[in-house]
Amino acid sequence: MFRKRLVLNSADDASLVMHSLGGNRDAFCEIVTRYQNLLCSLAYSSVGDLKQSEDIAQEAFIEAWMKLDTLRDPEKLKAWLCGILRFKVSHHRRKEHKHSAHHQSTVTDNTNSTHTDAVAFNEAKTVNLDEQAIAQQHEALMWQVLEGMDNHYREPLVLYYREQQSIERVAQELDLTLDTAKQRLSRGRKLLKAAMSSIVEESLKRSKPGVAFTAAVLSAISSVSPPAKAAAYGAGAAKATSYLSLSAFIALLASASGFISAFFGLQAALAQTRTLNERKLVIRIVTLFMTWAILFVAGMTGLKYAALAKPQFATTFTVVSQLLVLAFVVAYLRLSYQMIASMKTLRMHERLFNPHAFNDEAVQEKSSRKALISRIRLFGVPLYHFQFGMPEQNEKAAYGWIAGGSYAYGILFAWGGIAVAPISVGIVSVGAATVGAVGVGVLSLGTVAIGVIGFGASAVAYNAYASLSSLGWQSAFSQGFSVALDAAIGPFAYAEHTNSEKAADIAQLSLFDQHYLWLLVAIAVLVIVPAAWHSHTVRKRMQVKE
Numbered sequence: 001m002f003r004k005r006l007v008l009n010s011a012d013d014a015s016l017v018m019h020s021l022g023g024n025r026d027a028f029c030e031i032v033t034r035y036q037n038l039l040c041s042l043a044y045s046s047v048g049d050l051k052q053s054e055d056i057a058q059e060a061f062i063e064a065w066m067k068l069d070t071l072r073d074p075e076k077l078k079a080w081l082c083g084i085l086r087f088k089v090s091h092h093r094r095k096e097h098k099h100s101a102h103h104q105s106t107v108t109d110n111t112n113s114t115h116t117d118a119v120a121f122n123e124a125k126t127v128n129l130d131e132q133a134i135a136q137q138h139e140a141l142m143w144q145v146l147e148g149m150d151n152h153y154r155e156p157l158v159l160y161y162r163e164q165q166s167i168e169r170v171a172q173e174l175d176l177t178l179d180t181a182k183q184r185l186s187r188g189r190k191l192l193k194a195a196m197s198s199i200v201e202e203s204l205k206r207s208k209p210g211v212a213f214t215a216a217v218l219s220a221i222s223s224v225s226p227p228a229k230a231a232a233y234g235a236g237a238a239k240a241t242s243y244l245s246l247s248a249f250i251a252l253l254a255s256a257s258g259f260i261s262a263f264f265g266l267q268a269a270l271a272q273t274r275t276l277n278e279r280k281l282v283i284r285i286v287t288l289f290m291t292w293a294i295l296f297v298a299g300m301t302g303l304k305y306a307a308l309a310k311p312q313f314a315t316t317f318t319v320v321s322q323l324l325v326l327a328f329v330v331a332y333l334r335l336s337y338q339m340i341a342s343m344k345t346l347r348m349h350e351r352l353f354n355p356h357a358f359n360d361e362a363v364q365e366k367s368s369r370k371a372l373i374s375r376i377r378l379f380g381v382p383l384y385h386f387q388f389g390m391p392e393q394n395e396k397a398a399y400g401w402i403a404g405g406s407y408a409y410g411i412l413f414a415w416g417g418i419a420v421a422p423i424s425v426g427i428v429s430v431g432a433a434t435v436g437a438v439g440v441g442v443l444s445l446g447t448v449a450i451g452v453i454g455f456g457a458s459a460v461a462y463n464a465y466a467s468l469s470s471l472g473w474q475s476a477f478s479q480g481f482s483v484a485l486d487a488a489i490g491p492f493a494y495a496e497h498t499n500s501e502k503a504a505d506i507a508q509l510s511l512f513d514q515h516y517l518w519l520l521v522a523i524a525v526l527v528i529v530p531a532a533w534h535s536h537t538v539r540k541r542m543q544v545k546e
Helices: 013-021 025-047 050-066 074-109 114-147 151-162 167-174 178-206 211-221 228-242 246-272 276-309 311-353 501-507 509-541
Strands: 371-373 384-387 398-420 423-477 481-483 487-489 492-494
Touching: 013 025, 013 074, 025 050, 025 074, 025 211, 050 074, 050 211, 151 167, 151 178, 167 178, 211 501, 246 276, 246 509, 276 311, 276 423, 276 481, 311 398, 311 423, 311 481, 311 492, 398 509, 423 501, 423 509, 481 487, 487 492, 487 501
Parallel strands: 384 398, 398 423, 423 481, 423 487, 481 492
Antiparallel strands: 371 384
């Protein structure tokens, strides 16, 4: 139904390297997630600046992506990454040293020039401003520590350091005995040390790189091709190792579920036909649905790569991508309605002009083989109601606690062409939890997912997560175009907060990652299992008996 990144949390380093060599950027992002804290910490320990340390770590990961084919032993990935980082740190230091030396030389060589004096004055002014900013930060930090102390200890401590470290002066000013002043100063120093230790620990915890760092690296490498020399080797190796991973298999199954379901649907529809015209109609309808799906995915992918090639037109491509999503939704809604209407019209026509094709019992209007309805009723509603024949004029929709058919309305679950139920699966599905080519629900999964939480190839939701395009109210995450009011993460992101830790927090990416595999399982099961059962049952019940 749609493409989504593999969940490789449990894979070892060697497997991740193999996947990455095959061009799998999601596997490389798992490498980033696994080692970003290590590399950022090492960089920070060397340069002492959080922003610069994260920039250096990102550069190291990007270079690792481009030179991954030079890694001789994939099991030594960590040491290899650390080696790249240390080289980047060394280069950064040399660059800073050269810049500092050049700056000093320029100032010295031009001290007799009036113009240079003005430049030096401006630079000195800038330095003073920097020093003022640092002083303000130190003052804020100092008060943050002192404010948390009891006044009995804070006052003696402040006076002690302002009175040339004289305990006698502290005791005199505060009307304390000398022993009391000593005790309070001793206690104050211990509180000061503990508070500073706590602040340093908390600052280091807060500075830990998170999901936004990974997203930034993903955005950076999205336009960078994998190592050319590794293409043939990496593709084969990644293919071999992917089958060893349960998560990879589930992701593959979920991605192909739409095509698998379409195959079963075609089998069932052909089994329902009785004339050549009906078979031609079925093939034409399936072809139209599949053509639209292929064009949609190809169009969205093409827009993404066009935006990467011409970033100055990225906004235009983003708008076009959302128009393409709208066109897909309208096309599928129209096709779904026309599919059922045209089948009913053709069946009525064929009954009139080819009556001999409808002599077998399975297609008689009152045939019990055309539907399966439970005799057990709960609150007057059948426990289940499934339809197996081609839609007929004046035929009502399938309706039950569990329902399946061209039109299906379920109290609990519905499956079919157009399905409406709390849990629904269909070409067009509406409910609380929905899976469909076009899904509309609180939790919506589909080629285009519309709802409160949307997850699909494209998503339009309050919180939207997608592989190609996401349009969200609060947040949007995708590997293509991401548009939202508050937070957006992706190669082309538009929101108040984009590709940042704040954006990642708003989008709740950590929570999404925890439930991602289960969403794939739900898609695979809910799409494939009903389709396979329906196809088998239709062919069994609707076959022509001699």
